Amino acid sequence: MPYPIESNPEFASYAHPEALVSTQWVQDNLGQPGLVIVECDEDILLYSTGHISGAVKIDWHTELNHPDNRDYIDGKAMAALLSSKGISRDDTIVLYGDKSNWWATYAMWVFKLFGHEDIRIMNGGRAKWVAESRELTKEAPQRTTTNYPVIQRDDSSIRAFKDDVIAHFGKPMIDVRSLPEYTGEKLHMPDYPNEGASRGGHIPSARSVPWGKAVNEDQTFKTAEELNQIYRVDAGISDASDVIAYCRIGERSSHTWFVLSYLLGIPKVRNYDGSWTEWGSSVRVPIAKGEEPGPVPVSF
Amino acid sequence: MSSTLGSREIIETFQEVPANLRLELLLEYSEALPQLPARYADHPELLERVEECQSPVYLFVELDVDGQVNVFLTAPDEAPTTKGFASLLHKCLDGEPANTVLAFDESFVDDLGITDLVSPLRIRGLHGMLARIKRQVKEKML
Numbered sequence: 001m002p003y004p005i006e007s008n009p010e011f012a013s014y015a016h017p018e019a020l021v022s023t024q025w026v027q028d029n030l031g032q033p034g035l036v037i038v039e040c041d042e043d044i045l046l047y048s049t050g051h052i053s054g055a056v057k058i059d060w061h062t063e064l065n066h067p068d069n070r071d072y073i074d075g076k077a078m079a080a081l082l083s084s085k086g087i088s089r090d091d092t093i094v095l096y097g098d099k100s101n102w103w104a105t106y107a108m109w110v111f112k113l114f115g116h117e118d119i120r121i122m123n124g125g126r127a128k129w130v131a132e133s134r135e136l137t138k139e140a141p142q143r144t145t146t147n148y149p150v151i152q153r154d155d156s157s158i159r160a161f162k163d164d165v166i167a168h169f170g171k172p173m174i175d176v177r178s179l180p181e182y183t184g185e186k187l188h189m190p191d192y193p194n195e196g197a198s199r200g201g202h203i204p205s206a207r208s209v210p211w212g213k214a215v216n217e218d219q220t221f222k223t224a225e226e227l228n229q230i231y232r233v234d235a236g237i238s239d240a241s242d243v244i245a246y247c248r249i250g251e252r253s254s255h256t257w258f259v260l261s262y263l264l265g266i267p268k269v270r271n272y273d274g275s276w277t278e279w280g281s282s283v284r285v286p287i288a289k290g291e292e293p294g295p296v297p298v299s300f
Numbered sequence: 301m302s303s304t305l306g307s308r309e310i311i312e313t314f315q316e317v318p319a320n321l322r323l324e325l326l327l328e329y330s331e332a333l334p335q336l337p338a339r340y341a342d343h344p345e346l347l348e349r350v351e352e353c354q355s356p357v358y359l360f361v362e363l364d365v366d367g368q369v370n371v372f373l374t375a376p377d378e379a380p381t382t383k384g385f386a387s388l389l390h391k392c393l394d395g396e397p398a399n400t401v402l403a404f405d406e407s408f409v410d411d412l413g414i415t416d417l418v419s420p421l422r423i424r425g426l427h428g429m430l431a432r433i434k435r436q437v438k439e440k441m442l
Contacts, residue, residue, distance in 0.1 A: 042354065043355075043378070043379050043380055043381045043382065044323065044381055044417070044418065044419075045323060045326060045327045045330065045380035045381045045384065046378065046379075046380055046381075048323070048324065048327055048380075049327065049377075049380055061417075061418070061419040062416070062417055098378060099354075127378075196420075196424070
């Protein structure tokens with residue numbers, strides 16, 4: 001049986017209010033069976049400085065990524081990982097993390113590749129929890145190992161590869177990086193170390209909507225009305241759209257994937273996790289520079 | 301020569317602990333990064349932002365009349381890994397002669413035994429800090 005969802009009027013206008021919980025709700029439900037709190041941060045030491053009581057840590061770099069290939073772990077490794085964390089297939093997972101939940105949404109996206117049903121994001125993430133002076137502990141969580149089943153990863157519905165992007169030309173694409181990354185100027189600072197791709201710019205026709213537009217100063221998500229303005233009105237994304245979002249390595253675009261899929265209810269949204277570090281280093285793919293999206297490549 | 305007394309000490313310390321405790325050691329280093337002196341803490345405009353780090357990391361280098369380098373770095377508590385790297389660099393380079401700092405390379409990181417645990421992005425942040433430190437030293441030697 002799914003864990004009760006939070007009844008919160010602030011979430012009511014989102015398409016899937018059941019995918020969000022507030023910090024207060026987490027506080028009120030700590031230690032309940034069937035509910036697992038998971039912290040996933042960009043900074044892998046942050047959890048060790050103190051975390052929500054009972055929360056387990058997921059390390060996006062060493063635990064979700066395949067150790068050798070540029071890919072995610074397979075079903076067997078995911079089963080071993082979640083079992084070791086004491087997470088069952090029918091548990092409700094509440095994810096939170098640093099950087100406005102970049103990595104929390106990234107972990108959610110990876111878990112969704114394995115079809116874990118009930119995953120919710122703690123609105124405002126770690127920063128909001130800390131700002132509200134809620135308790136953090138260094139005490140390690142005590143969870144019993146589980147037997148998470150081996151589920152084959154499904155890359156077809158929410159993940160896009162480079163070839164999918166090429167086949168997608170003409171349909172909406174969102175570049176969620178900062179404007180200097182989008183325009184391409186960021187690779188051109190003399191005397192400074194290079195970025196992680198060999199060319200600067202963006203995928204032609206992709207619109208620039210930096211991920212941070214979706215969050216408030218306290219790192220919570222903007223209202224449905226504001227998000228609607230940003231994505232449906234200004235960026236022209238409709239419910240019929242087949243959307244691909246990308247960034248540098250796929251983490252910031254997981255954030256946008258969450259916003260589009262769960263807060264706005266756009267049915268088909270894929271995250272291109274190869275993102276700029278793949279596209280900007282690929283041979284013979286078209287690149288656009290400057291602030292304009294540029295035309296859809298025709299002979300490609 | 302690409303090592304300093306500080307870097308040799310750090311490598312020894314890391315190699316003495318088992319691999320699964322090395323990140324905790326980095327956390328300890330992050331807590332040991334000295335606070336900025338008031339002349340920089342009160343004048344953030346003097347500091348250079350390390351753009352390669354996703355967190356707001358800033359640094360400044362002083363070169364005294366004897367050619368000795370003093371390094372000042374600041375990183376947020378919310379980014380302990382980055383702050384840990386800043387602290388390692390501080391320990392490696394602070395008080396060293398300019399030529400030693402210019403010859404220093406980041407290969408010492410490879411000897412810490414943590415590269416598999418830390419994302420390439422973090423390591424690049426460290427490269428960014430070091431490159432900027434060296435550039436400031438060179439500018440001040442002119």
